[in-house]
Amino acid sequence: MNLEELKPVLREFTDAANKKIDAANQRVKAVEESRDAIVANLRELEQHVAGQTSQGGAVRSAGHSVGPELVRSLDIDGLRSSVAKTTRAGLAGFFATRSAITSDNLPTLAQRDPTIYGPLSRPSSVRDLLQVQPTAAGAIEYVRGSRAGAAGIQANEGDAKAELSMSWTLETTHVRTIACWIPASRQILDDQVALAEYIDLELRDALRLTEDSQLLAGDGTGSNIHGLMTKATAYNRAQVGDKANDTMRRAVTQIQLARGVASGIVINPVALERLELEKDGEGRYLSTFAVTDSNGRTVAWRVPVVVSDAMTENGFLVGDFARAAKLYDRQEATVEVATQHADFFSRNLVAILAEERVALAVMRPDLLVRGEFAAP
Template sequence: MSKHFMPRYSVAALMAARPAGLVSSVRNEAGVDAAKLEKLLGDVKSELTRVGDEVKKTAEQALQQAKDAGKTSDEVKSKADELLTAQAKLNDAQNKLTGRLEQLETRNTDIEQKLASRRGNGGGDVVKSMGQQVAESEDLKNFVNKSGAKGSIRITVQNAITSATGSAGDLIVPQRDTEIVGIPRRQMTIRQLLSVGRTTSNSVEYARMVTRTNNAAVVAENTQKAESAYAWEPRDAPVRTIAHWVPVSRNAMDDIPQLQGEIDGELRYGLELVEENEILKGDGTGQHILGLVPEATAYAPAFAPADETDIDTLRLALLQASLAEYPADGIVLHPTRWAKIELTKDGDLRYIFANVIQMAGPQLWGRPVIATQAMDEDEFLTGAFRVAAKIYDRMDVEVLISSEDRDNFVKNMLTVRAEERLAMAVKRPAALVTGEFIG
């Protein structure tokens, strides 16, 4: 007796509305956004898995019937055909949905790239793909419009990798040079001319001779000797403070390793620059130092040479210091004035004293020349600097960093302060001679 296999699902129940409904939805997916397409694709995949399982079960049933009865029932055959048809439709629907999603993703990517290119180029030229270059080619437009697209055409596409944005430009990383390029700094020169000492007080007092009446003379035995007269006056050199500060954020100080060193150097340079100006030309009012030029003796030449030049003027100033018993040990000039002196020529255009090939250093009349922009161009200062004045350092340059300044703590800011204290005494004004050039 032959055995007939009865399936657990009827064909009508198995092929009810769901697969047909899904396939119909795929046909009408135009205008659906990507999220809905992804959900529909998920439903199709789920239904396709279920139908695949049923195909597998039906195949097993058919195999078992053939084994037991020698043939497969018409109902099983019909069921298998319907399942395979449904499976084919679902596969086709899945392929369509996948292709549609890929098109949407490609379109979105192109839009994002165009927007990024516009932001990067400021609306400038954008690197085009090969397809864009072909589609926008004038040769192609002429081929279609004029010849009706008959025959063949050769279109050359330039799609080399370049450093432009949209090609390899975004991959280029600039090199970082850690050097911080600063503004030029003046070389300090005046302090090195003077004697330097220290003080532990806020003022340096000293006595300066103002009168010397020397009546020393040879005398006979048993006669009254001559009387001389001397007078001194008390002088005071108060200690002055030079200081400044700068605010810096804590983040900047922590994140830029060399920033603290740069700030330290700049603050120190600022103090040195003011110190040099004060030592040379401070007027002594308020908190200013009384400097070398205001305390120096006015230029009064011993004689007037014919056709006096700058070189003559400086030689007479050296003579004035020597006549005051203070042989000069240096000359201070503005760099421009010193250059004019060096370029002085005779009637045959030969340099008067400078040897441009063998220069041993800036010197004039055997004395070193100090060129500094702290002097005015038409001024000069000469004399015996070592004995004329002395600097007293009370506190060397100090650079401190603090967060305890006003609202620094709550703003995460730092205050960096630089400060120094010093006094200067011009003890022998006659040892310094200052004046102006005549031309």
């Protein structure tokens, strides 16, 4: 390649080199301008610090200049040669030691648990002992039968045999409504999901407690359910000196003598405690039987126990519940939200309603035994 052919190549190389030199000079100029600005700012800061030192502060020792020290520590040569892209400088001992930051002077943020904790729903109820059947009617009719007489031995051939008599009674039980409600703002339910769930559970639990009370002790007047305790057979096997555990066991026997099989006991929490804590004269527990069955349910004398606040403290109910009574569900417990109440729609309020409709039929009162434990 001759000289003429090399000239365009050399010219292109020279132009590229000049552009790089110009770019490098611009970067150096920018760095120098930044340096000058930093030095000026630091001189101003140094004057301010010096004023604080004269008032008793201990920021820098006399004779030291902050600006030149910072400039010396900056990697200006590295920036100029493009070896370094950034640089930093330290000012050791520039600031005086102040008090340490601790949790006492720095507030911390707390974590909010969105779950709402409150009363727990009861683990079991009177409903759990009964047969439950859905219905679409507003009233339930059922026939209760009874017999008189007994079978006998025929003494001689041709003699008349023993005759039974049967009687029938038509009973009617009506569907009753148990309900409760609470007002709430639409916004709070939209914004607080946990609150909506909490209200739902609490309303359902309130229904269950009233249901327990009605199924056990409703007196049948007005719109009250005719409860199990009001129809049950009175306990009649008490003996002198009986303790609570003796009474409980004898009540189970009374069910057996009525040709039933005890399937449940309903007592108050205090009564259950009394059963399980009974001791003899030497302080030994009398309850030698297991207090839970294979399913983890509480039992007394091998019979499942429902512990209910609705039962009186010393009262009890033992029964062959599967054959003695039946619960009819006209409407299972539901929770509904609506604005159709007074001026709730215009105020962005809602009514949260929990409601159920049930009917209770007691076919065999003799398979239910009610009573009270003697005073301790």
